[in-house]
Amino acid sequence: MKFLKFIKNIFLICLLFAIITCGLMLYKGYTVYEVALEEKSIQEMISQVKEKESYTKISELPEYYKKAVLSVEDRRFYSHNGIDIISIARALKNDIQAGSFVEGGSTITQQLAKNTYFTQEKKLERKIAEMFMAFKIESECEKDEILELYLNTSYFGEGCYTVYDASKRYFNKEPIDMNLDEATMLAGIPNAPSVYAPTVNPELAKQRQRQVLDKMLEYGEITLEQAQEIMN
Numbered sequence: 001m002k003f004l005k006f007i008k009n010i011f012l013i014c015l016l017f018a019i020i021t022c023g024l025m026l027y028k029g030y031t032v033y034e035v036a037l038e039e040k041s042i043q044e045m046i047s048q049v050k051e052k053e054s055y056t057k058i059s060e061l062p063e064y065y066k067k068a069v070l071s072v073e074d075r076r077f078y079s080h081n082g083i084d085i086i087s088i089a090r091a092l093k094n095d096i097q098a099g100s101f102v103e104g105g106s107t108i109t110q111q112l113a114k115n116t117y118f119t120q121e122k123k124l125e126r127k128i129a130e131m132f133m134a135f136k137i138e139s140e141c142e143k144d145e146i147l148e149l150y151l152n153t154s155y156f157g158e159g160c161y162t163v164y165d166a167s168k169r170y171f172n173k174e175p176i177d178m179n180l181d182e183a184t185m186l187a188g189i190p191n192a193p194s195v196y197a198p199t200v201n202p203e204l205a206k207q208r209q210r211q212v213l214d215k216m217l218e219y220g221e222i223t224l225e226q227a228q229e230i231m232n
Contacts (some may be wrong), residue, residue, distance in 0.1 A: 030128070037133070038150060040116075042140045042141070043140070049152055064180050065186065070211050072212045077143065079108075089105075110131065115154060117130075158193075184212045188209050188212045206231075
């Protein structure tokens with residue numbers, strides 16, 4: 001009985017420690033979020049992004065490019081409120097299995113928050129602040145606008161920070177003129193621009209494109225014949 005009581009007390013102490021730790025991290029993350037929002041409101045952020053000379057509206061993008069981005073980055077984009085619990089749970093499982101921070105489970109809204117407000121460092125308080133900012137963005141923006149802003153703040157490698165610059169750099173085309181092959185290639189680059197930029201490593205870029213095509217196939221966005229034609 002004494003042993004069981006001892007184990008119970010240890011468990012309660014650990015639980016209390018975990019609650020306190022989580023509370024402190026939430027507080028730190030919320031503080032980071034508040035400071036960032038005080039420096040720049042959501043509307044100010046939007047104005048800054050849309051002032052870019054190469055800003056591209058979502059209506060100026062091929063439909064299959066948007067489907068490729070959503071398939072590989074955030075399948076449930078139009079149904080979540082900025083945070084995707086399913087993706088977070090999957091990422092947490094993979095991180096635990098790998099023993100390191102290998103997957104973040106970030107939505108497109110969270111990535112927009114990171115691109116416009118925070119650094120790329122993988123700190124827990126920054127991740128929490130990113131979540132708070134994602135909720136704020138979702139409360140002030142329509143989904144199409146969020147996707148549009150994301151595609152105009154993502155890094156595509158080779159000094160390209162908009163989809164327009166990337167399309168011109170890699171294919172010498174405006175985004176609307178990209179074919180399915182080019183669009184699926186471009187959709188995979190922001191995951192790791194220094195690795196997947198086709199001008200840097202064509203083979204790895206092609207491997208990443210295959211991942212994009214596999215996701216599109218899984219979600220019924222392209223046919224098997226279309227995917228095989230591109231990969232061949």
